[in-house]
Amino acid sequence: MKYVVVLGDGTADWPMEQLKGGTPLSAAKTPVMDALAKKSEIGMVATIPEGMAPGSDTANLSVMGYDPKKYYTGRSPLEALSIGVDMKDTDVVYRCNLVTLSEEDLPYEEQTILDHSSDEISTQDAQILLQAVCREIENETYRFYTGTSYRHCMIWDKGQVLELTPPHDILTRKIGEYLPQDAVLRHMQERSYEILKEHPLNLERKKKGLRPANSLWFWGAGTKPALDSFEEIYHKKGVMISAVDLLKGIAVGAGMDRMIVEGANGGLHTNYEGKAKAAVEALTEKGYDFAYIHVEAPDEMGHQGSVEKKIQAIEYLDERVIRLVKEGLDASGEPYRMLILPDHPTPIQVRTHVAEPVPYLLYDSTAPGDHTWSYNEKEAEESGNRIAHGWDLMGHLFSGHVGEK
Numbered sequence: 286m287k288y289v290v291v292l293g294d295g296t297a298d299w300p301m302e303q304l305k306g307g308t309p310l311s312a313a314k315t316p317v318m319d320a321l322a323k324k325s326e327i328g329m330v331a332t333i334p335e336g337m338a339p340g341s342d343t344a345n346l347s348v349m350g351y352d353p354k355k356y357y358t359g360r361s362p363l364e365a366l367s368i369g370v371d372m373k374d375t376d377v378v379y380r381c382n383l384v385t386l387s388e389e390d391l392p393y394e395e396q397t398i399l400d401h402s403s404d405e406i407s408t409q410d411a412q413i414l415l416q417a418v419c420r421e422i423e424n425e426t427y428r429f430y431t432g433t434s435y436r437h438c439m440i441w442d443k444g445q446v447l448e449l450t451p452p453h454d455i456l457t458r459k460i461g462e463y464l465p466q467d468a469v470l471r472h473m474q475e476r477s478y479e480i481l482k483e484h485p486l487n488l489e490r491k492k493k494g495l496r497p498a499n500s501l502w503f504w505g506a507g508t509k510p511a512l513d514s515f516e517e518i519y520h521k522k523g524v525m526i527s528a529v530d531l532l533k534g535i536a537v538g539a540g541m542d543r544m545i546v547e548g549a550n551g552g553l554h555t556n557y558e559g560k561a562k563a564a565v566e567a568l569t570e571k572g573y574d575f576a577y578i579h580v581e582a583p584d585e586m587g588h589q590g591s592v593e594k595k596i597q598a599i600e601y602l603d604e605r606v607i608r609l610v611k612e613g614l615d616a617s618g619e620p621y622r623m624l625i626l627p628d629h630p631t632p633i634q635v636r637t638h639v640a641e642p643v644p645y646l647l648y649d650s651t652a653p654g655d656h657t658w659s660y661n662e663k664e665a666e667e668s669g670n671r672i673a674h675g676w677d678l679m680g681h682l683f684s685g686h687v688g689e690k
Contacts, residue, residue: 286651287568287621288521288575288682289610292348293602294341294529295584295631297643297662301592309583309592309633310644311661313599317608318625322646322660324653328670329642330678332628339640340451341584342505342531344628349535349577350519350679351512359446359507363534365438367543370430372509377444379470380505381429381437383411383498384452386460388482393475394461396500401452401588402435403498404490405552411435413486414498418477427473432530434551439503449504453588454637470503477501512538519575519679524567526560527579542573551581553598557605565613568621580606587631595633614650623648624682625660645672649685 298308332344334354342360343353361378372378385400386393403411412431419429430438447470450463465471478500481487487497512535515523525536528549536543544563548556557580564576582598607625614621626645629638644665658664672678 287614287619288624289564289568289614289621290348290575290577290624290626290682291602291607291610292345292577292579293583293599293625293627294579294581295587295629295638296599296602296627297630297641298587298595299630299632299634301633303592308662309595310599311659311663313596313603315599315603315660317603317611318646319659321607321611321623321625321648322658322664323656325646325648325656326654326668326670327644327646327658327660327665328668328672329665330626330645330672330675331642332675333640334674337640339629339638340505341529341628341638344675345532345535345579347675348626348628348678349515349539350676351539352674352676356510356512358510360505360531361438362507362510363538364432364436364530365430365440365534366510366537367530367532367534368430368432368438370438370440372440373442374509375443377441377446377506377508379439379441379449379503381439382452382502382504383414383435383437384500384502385496385498386478386500388497388499393478394459394464396460396478397457398452398455398460398502399457400496401456401502402585404496405550405585406435406498407550408433410486410490411437411498414481414484417484418480418501421480422473422476427469433528435498436530446506446508449506451504451637452502456588456590456636465503474501474503510538512540515539515541519683521574521683522572523575523577524564524571524573525577525579526563526567527577527581528555529579529581532577532579536577541577552585553582553594553601555580555582557601558609561606561609561613564610565617568614569617569619578606578610583627584631587633588636590633590636592633620651622650622682622685624678642671645678647682652685
């Protein structure tokens with residue numbers, strides 16, 4: 286038996302008037318997921334433990350079978366693992382976004398945050414801008430590491446874990462009340478703005494109609510993680526397929542392999558087909574038992590507040606990932622189970638994550654069911670199936686039994 290998780294980050298949403306009470310998931314044309322649902326169990330699962338923030342970090346740890354209350358030490362350390370940072374026990378790691386501020390003729394604290402991703406900036410552009418900042422502010426205490434797109438890391442030697450606001454939580458707001466209280470962190474953010482707002486690359490980006498990446502933004506602090514081996518827990522050899530450093534870092538911490546897919550960038554226009562092909566090859570040709578396919582695009586479109594693009598991302602997930610994985614595994618003759626779900630909702634109305642249950646779909650090629658439902662939030666809720674703890678999902682996937690009636 287082979288096992289695959291297809292996780293559409295942030296896919297779940299709230300009912301919307303402009304969709305006649307539907308959600309992007311229910312409004313999207315998803316013939317593959319809907320056909321699978323009729324042969325599968327669907328239901329709702331709570332991926333975020335009570336009292337914890339609804340981040341992709343806690344949620345994906347949960348889906349992968351790790352209780353966040355036991356294993357979570359912060360988001361950024363997981364990302365740092367992915368990019369090969371050698372962390373000491375005394376290091377504190379911060380996520381360092383390259384964001385877009387409004388560039389009004391006002392003090393730094395009066396600027397408005399417009400985009401947490403700087404128009405999904407390329408890694409190449411981001412590296413040039415980060416290097417320009419590092420030349421002035423990096424030292425032995427504060428070290429910077431380039432990640433992917435707008436997502437980077439800063440390590441503070443013998444530092445403090447400070448609660449800072451994720452930039453995607455405060456889009457369109459003035460930044461003053463959300464700035465670090467720590468004087469050095471605040472100075473580095475302010476100085477980065479002075480360096481970047483007139484940087485030639487940003488001037489060129491604006492000419493092209495792209496948003497400038499004109500400030501660093503620190504958040505997501507944590508310390509060196511210690512995850513138990515996925516293979517030792519579940520006795521399955523697993524592989525992670527994701528463009529996002531967070532997910533690749535979870536894989537490193539869990540002792541799983543990672544497959545790098547050319548053109549996979551964590552945005553709307555990622556290499557969906559490449560991810561699907563990589564998963565099928567891993568399971569049918571390379572000896573893996575388990576593949577975890579993570580697609581970031583629905584979440585990014587939720588943060589952008591775009592209904593149309595979120596629907597498009599979900600349709601791409603259905604047609605360009607799930608269809609190809611199913612066809613490839615069916616053709617191989619291998620029996621398999623496929624689990625499809627988001628990690629958390631990213632509702633368009635609030636443009637950030639919320640700690641609410643999400644719909645899941647579990648398909649078993651050897652025991653297809655016979656149902657009338659489709660895959661969406663409403664019908665998953667109405668199914669009556671509930672999983673109280675997201676970290677139980679892996680055990681359910683591997684046993685083939687999901688949900689409580």
